Amino acid sequence: MLIDKTTLYDISVFHQDEEQSVFHYLNFTKTNGGREYLRFLLRHPLDSIHAINDVQNTIKQLETIKHVWPITITNGTIMVIEKFYDTPLDSFPLSNSILESWYFKLLNNSDYSLTKYSLEHFISFFKGLKEITQLIAKPKSILLQTFVSRIEMILNNGYIDEMLNWHKEKKLSPSNVVLFGKYIRHKFDQKALELVEIYNKLDAYVSCAIASKKFEFTFPEFQETNAPFIYADDLFHLQLQQPVAYSIHLNKEKNFLFLTGANMGGKSTFIKALGLSVYLAHLGMAVPAKKMQLCLFDGILSNIQVVDNITKGESFFFNEVQRIKNTVEKIGDGKKWLILIDELFKGTNQQDAIKCSIAVIEGLRKMNNGIFILSTHLYEIGDALKKYENILFRYFETNIKDDQLQFSYLLKEGISQDRLGYLILKREGVVDMLQKL
Numbered sequence: 095m096l097i098d099k100t101t102l103y104d105i106s107v108f109h110q111d112e113e114q115s116v117f118h119y120l121n122f123t124k125t126n127g128g129r130e131y132l133r134f135l136l137r138h139p140l141d142s143i144h145a146i147n148d149v150q151n152t153i154k155q156l157e158t159i160k161h162v163w164p165i166t167i168t169n170g171t172i173m174v175i176e177k178f179y180d181t182p183l184d185s186f187p188l189s190n191s192i193l194e195s196w197y198f199k200l201l202n203n204s205d206y207s208l209t210k211y212s213l214e215h216f217i218s219f220f221k222g223l224k225e226i227t228q229l230i231a232k233p234k235s236i237l238l239q240t241f242v243s244r245i246e247m248i249l250n251n252g253y254i255d256e257m258l259n260w261h262k263e264k265k266l267s268p269s270n271v272v273l274f275g276k277y278i279r280h281k282f283d284q285k286a287l288e289l290v291e292i293y294n295k296l297d298a299y300v301s302c303a304i305a306s307k308k309f310e311f312t313f314p315e316f317q318e319t320n321a322p323f324i325y326a327d328d329l330f331h332l333q334l335q336q337p338v339a340y341s342i343h344l345n346k347e348k349n350f351l352f353l354t355g356a357n358m359g360g361k362s363t364f365i366k367a368l369g370l371s372v373y374l375a376h377l378g379m380a381v382p383a384k385k386m387q388l389c390l391f392d393g394i395l396s397n398i399q400v401v402d403n404i405t406k407g408e409s410f411f412f413n414e415v416q417r418i419k420n421t422v423e424k425i426g427d428g429k430k431w432l433i434l435i436d437e438l439f440k441g442t443n444q445q446d447a448i449k450c451s452i453a454v455i456e457g458l459r460k461m462n463n464g465i466f467i468l469s470t471h472l473y474e475i476g477d478a479l480k481k482y483e484n485i486l487f488r489y490f491e492t493n494i495k496d497d498q499l500q501f502s503y504l505l506k507e508g509i510s511q512d513r514l515g516y517l518i519l520k521r522e523g524v525v526d527m528l529q530k531l
Contacts, residue, residue, distance in 0.1 A: 095376045101394055105366050105394075116332065126169060126173075127293075131295050132302075135298055145378070151238075152237045157303040163229075166219070172294075175219060175286060179286075181208065183205045183209070195267070199268045209271055213257070244288070318389075323344060325342075331367035331382065337367075349466060350466045352470070355469075355492065357471070360490040364505065391431065392430050392431060397421065397436065431463065459485055488506065489507075490505065
């Protein structure tokens, strides 16, 4: 699946303020490396249903064992291991005899202490990995099978066996420190770092498992089809504390959603919720919905948070046009696309915006290789579009009671007729302030 940086930020997968990002919301990793690999996963959607199903099976199996995940491996353990290879040390003695080992301890006490301390963390790490292979005794995905097989292969080593049999009650002797230290430092460095990398990846997938269980997400069902479609029941935006769920069905016959409603009524949230769920599905993750079925999309493009560019002398409207132009150029390839457009043509006057919007909608709606979600404040153009059978009309209702706005955030059939701009201006006291000037 193709997705650009703009779309990733439009649907808040990443955000300049990280705490507002979906990445932050899904991050339950325990290690720095796991955190970075989760970031990598969120940037790289998958291109086949087979690969998606394998990640789904990985996360599903990890859900069943996340509560007994080895606590012997911590971020501190990983940091000690990595620091051991980055820290310069004097040469170990050629022999690990009792005499030479004691001399090493006496003459190189700081190096000896660092080695001993590091070995204790290596042993905890190896024991934790051993426990993981036992927890995932019967891998249900190719990913887990690969991880487990590689861990078992690397740990199948005489020196490592000796270290695995060590108990904390029994102190490491100077001979043990020299013997194991030399081996880990000079013969096992690449394999140790490979094990760290494997654990970081597992940490990221466990984070996905924790998130899907904690937030009661469900795994979507993909279908092989040449025509794009999305069926979502009780879909919600995962970052909302008390979300209102939506149900939406879009397919080849009804592939264009024309969305209206007052400002703050829920249009942008709906668009982001749908786009984000489709994207998470293509990562192999569970989604915030009761049920979701969809095709394998080839790409997602958004036109949500367009800005002007003062340094280039580009206006807001110019950049809106360029984004639409870029969209039209890309989706002309005949592949299956999800296109998200929020409040089209805000950067020009109403008459011009109406003319431009109709031109764009009438053009895009002819393309049957995509699913299009478009919101607008230009309700006037809705009637002119009712003649097109593939356009679905939905709106968010807003009620007024005692001069107060009431948002239901419920998706309803039809076109909104709300005109609430002046009411909001009055409610916020701006009208009174201006009259008193």
